[in-house]
Amino acid sequence: MxxxxxxxxxxxxxxxxxxxxxxxxxxxxxxxxxxxxxxxxxxxxxxxxxxxxxxxxxxxxxxxxxxxxxxxxxxxxxxxxxxxxxxxxxxxxxxxxxxxxxxxxxxxxxxxxxxxxxxxxxxxxxxxxxxxxxxxxxxxAKKIMSLDEYREKMKESLKDEIHNNIQSIMNRKKRLPKQEEMMNFSFLFLPRNEESIQLVSKQSWIGCDKSKMVSLFKTSTPLYSSFEDFVENNK
The missing domain is CATH 2.160.10.10 (Hexapeptide repeat proteins)
Incomplete structure (x- = not known):
């Protein structure tokens, strides 16, 4: 035994x-x-x-x-x-x-x-x-909100989330963040081209199917014209 x-x-x-x-x-x-x-x-x-x-x-x-x-x-x-x-x-x-x-x-x-x-x-x-x-x-554990309510909360807090991440890097490294340091937000600023698709496909995307993430990336539209625009509007 x-x-x-x-x-x-x-x-x-x-x-x-x-x-x-x-x-x-x-x-x-x-x-x-x-x-x-x-x-x-x-x-x-x-x-x-x-x-x-x-x-x-x-x-x-x-x-x-x-x-x-x-x-x-x-x-x-x-x-x-x-x-x-x-x-x-x-x-x-x-x-x-x-x-x-x-x-x-x-x-x-x-x-x-x-x-x-x-x-x-x-x-x-x-x-x-x-x-x-x-x-x-x-x-x-108790129910604190519906998934729809959580979705709206995430939408509303997105700009603050980006700002806090940028400020964290600026405070620690005394410089603006580099693109590779902000890839969690890649959907928001990367242009929809082959180079960007390769970058997105190499991200880990914990718990997500990579092929689906790539498909979503291809069919979505970035909120910012470039990474520089993304940083400038959220720092």
């Missing part, structure tokens, strides 16, 4: 070194996982390996560093010791839908379902079901 446990731990160390291998390992344990599921840091993900068959993850899901997905509960042992009565529990189902972002150090507990197009904020503790097209935060 001790040797088998040790071999299991060694396997986990090996598989957590690579995102694709980590997903394949979870599937081998019985977890149901869709396409384009991206674990930002498998080594710092706490996945309930022994209850893997109770866990289902959809397509296009980003799971950040430090996330815990826990499908068991041993709190019944307190009742056993206090009352000499046994109310054991087994695995509890966890369902994570499509196009879900789970923020850093958040926890997903058993017997919950997270819908499609959902954002779970960092450090949240999900104890109840999360409805589609929503943003959840807190301990325990």
């Amino acid at each position: 001790r040797v088998r446990n040790m071999l299991g731990k060694i396997k986990r160390v090996i598989f957590t070194c690579n995102r694709e291998k980590f997903v394949a390992y979870l599937k081998s344990l019985g977890a149901e996982i869709g396409e384009n599921v991206y674990f930002v840091n498998p080594r710092k993900t706490r996945f309930d390996y022994n209850r893997a068959p109770f866990i289902k993850i959809g397509n296009e899901v980003v799971i950040c560093s430090g996330v815990s997905i826990i499908a068991h509960d041993y709190s019944w042992t307190v009742l056993m010791k206090a009352y000499d009565e046994v109310y054991p529990t087994g695995g509890g189902q966890i369902i994570i839908g499509n196009n879900v972002f789970i923020g850093e150090n958040s926890t997903i507990l058993r017997n919950v379902s997270i819908g499609d197009n959902v954002i779970i904020a960092a450090n949240a503790v999900v104890t109840k079901n999360c409805e589609n097209n929503s943003v959840y935060a807190g301990v325990p």
Whole structure:
């Protein structure tokens, strides 16, 4: 038994070194996982390996560093010791839908379902079901806004976001930012030409399909005429 446990731990160390291998390992344990599921840091993900068959993850899901997905509960042992009565529990189902972002150090507990197009904020503790097209935060996690409201918030805060990034570089480096330092905002200033397409295709775009990002880039229109115009209007 001790040797088998040790071999299991060694396997986990090996598989957590690579995102694709980590997903394949979870599937081998019985977890149901869709396409384009991206674990930002498998080594710092706490996945309930022994209850893997109770866990289902959809397509296009980003799971950040430090996330815990826990499908068991041993709190019944307190009742056993206090009352000499046994109310054991087994695995509890966890369902994570499509196009879900789970923020850093958040926890997903058993017997919950997270819908499609959902954002779970960092450090949240999900104890109840999360409805589609929503943003959840807190301990325990509660709905704080709809996805439409979050979209409007992002639109309204975009100029401040750009300004803060430019100012951060100017304060630290005592100069204006270079284009490569602002590539998170590449859609806003790069001209739609072959050179720019190559630049966009080389970006990491965590949790996104690169071919889709390139397609969106080709069919969108920049907000600024050049990088210099972008900086000048936001510094």
